[in-house]
Amino acid sequence: MKLKIKLFLMLVLASSIMITTSCKKDDPTLPKVETGNFVAKTNGTAEGGGSVTDDGFADITARGVCYSQVENPTISDQKTSDGTGQGVFTSKLSQLAPGFTYHVRAYATNSVGTSYGSDVVFTVPL
Numbered sequence: 001m002k003l004k005i006k007l008f009l010m011l012v013l014a015s016s017i018m019i020t021t022s023c024k025k026d027d028p029t030l031p032k033v034e035t036g037n038f039v040a041k042t043n044g045t046a047e048g049g050g051s052v053t054d055d056g057f058a059d060i061t062a063r064g065v066c067y068s069q070v071e072n073p074t075i076s077d078q079k080t081s082d083g084t085g086q087g088v089f090t091s092k093l094s095q096l097a098p099g100f101t102y103h104v105r106a107y108a109t110n111s112v113g114t115s116y117g118s119d120v121v122f123t124v125p126l
Contacts, residue, residue, distance in 0.1 A: 065093075
């Protein structure tokens with residue numbers, strides 16, 4: 001009889017541990033984002049984009065690219081807004097100065113903060 005009670009208690013304990021473990025949600029982290037290639041045109045525009053590859057266990061509330069003539073731009077610089085969520089997106093830049101070099105990085109924002117892809121450089125043709 002004592003063996004049956006011990007087995008029953010072990011089963012209840014094991015079930016409780018499995019339920020608790022399976023319901024635990026991972027803590028949110030910064031998202032992961034990649035910057036795609038950009039193609040600049042003679043009319044002062046450029047097109048490219050990026051990809052949000054991991055949401056960091058939190059909803060992506062903003063994504064796009066930020067760009068500047070200075071290396072490693074942030075969302076404090078010029079930026080596009082290209083939707084929400086994970087996946088690939090396309091960005092169109094306009095009013096770029098012909099003959100100038102620009103830096104662009106994809107960004108994604110969730111409840112933890114904003115993360116950036118690598119810095120990609122292009123020059124607008126004359």
